[in-house]
Amino acid sequence: MNKVICIDGPSGSGKSTTAHAVSERLGVLFVDSGALYRIMTWQCLLAGVDTSDPAAVAAFCRGVKVAFVVKGNRVAYEVGGEEPGDRIRTPEINAHVSPVSAVPEVRAIVTGWLRKMPELGDIVVEGRDIGSIVYPDSKYRFYLDCDPDERARRRQKEDAGKGFVQTEAQVKASLLARDKIDSSRKTAPLKIPEGAIVIDTTRLSVDGVVDAIASHLG
Numbered sequence: 316m317n318k319v320i321c322i323d324g325p326s327g328s329g330k331s332t333t334a335h336a337v338s339e340r341l342g343v344l345f346v347d348s349g350a351l352y353r354i355m356t357w358q359c360l361l362a363g364v365d366t367s368d369p370a371a372v373a374a375f376c377r378g379v380k381v382a383f384v385v386k387g388n389r390v391a392y393e394v395g396g397e398e399p400g401d402r403i404r405t406p407e408i409n410a411h412v413s414p415v416s417a418v419p420e421v422r423a424i425v426t427g428w429l430r431k432m433p434e435l436g437d438i439v440v441e442g443r444d445i446g447s448i449v450y451p452d453s454k455y456r457f458y459l460d461c462d463p464d465e466r467a468r469r470r471q472k473e474d475a476g477k478g479f480v481q482t483e484a485q486v487k488a489s490l491l492a493r494d495k496i497d498s499s500r501k502t503a504p505l506k507i508p509e510g511a512i513v514i515d516t517t518r519l520s521v522d523g524v525v526d527a528i529a530s531h532l533g
């Protein structure tokens with residue numbers, strides 16, 4: 316099987332930036348698992364599905380079709396022939412994605428998609444349950460942690476760049492609310508995978524985090 320590098324952690328811990336940098340430095344494909352839960356949420360909202368109704372979400376998500384296309388050093392997702400881009404990164408999606416991703420049927424569909432990705436090449440996958448549930452047998456499993464204030468500072472800056480104006484306090488409240496749902500849900504909660512290498516990114520540069528990961532890859 317192709318190499319699978321798993322990077323888990325809470326929102327704003329630096330997973331996405333790190334996984335992009337790992338993909339570039341090591342020439343492996345970048346896979347964003349959160350984007351798949353965001354696509355499910357986006358499609359539910361477009362179709363007027365009540366995201367607080369797990370049965371309705373499960374029934375609807377069974378019919379969502381996503382195409383997986385290698386573009387440069389990433390696996391891109393296309394819905395209806397196009398990539399959703401920042402339409403899946405709005406505060407509205409942020410507010411609905413945790414309940415959608417807590418639905419077991421949705422997790423089963425996304426996990427099935429993710430397990431097929433190594434057919435496309437060596438991959439680095441970032442998410443919440445990648446080293447614990449999706450690829451528990453991977454030799455390369457990492458968990459990134461970070462102080463909540465620093466996470467809020469990073470995420471606010473990132474969101475501002477996309478035109479979403481929020482205070483750091485609002486961003487921190489949204490992050491902590493999502494952490495709470497993500498860590499306490501019954502199916503595949505966010506947790507440190509057994510045997511994963513934990514890296515605290517609070518005071519590390521991106522290069523520093525990638526160095527730490529690369530040093531464990533052998």
Ligand code: DC
Pocket residue numbers: 326348349350352353412413416441442443444445493497
């Ligand atoms: O990483 P992100 O913020 O784009 O993730 C969006 C949401 O999806 C997040 O609130 C938790 C959920 N998620 C998940 O449950 N499991 C994953 N492997 C990735 C994301």
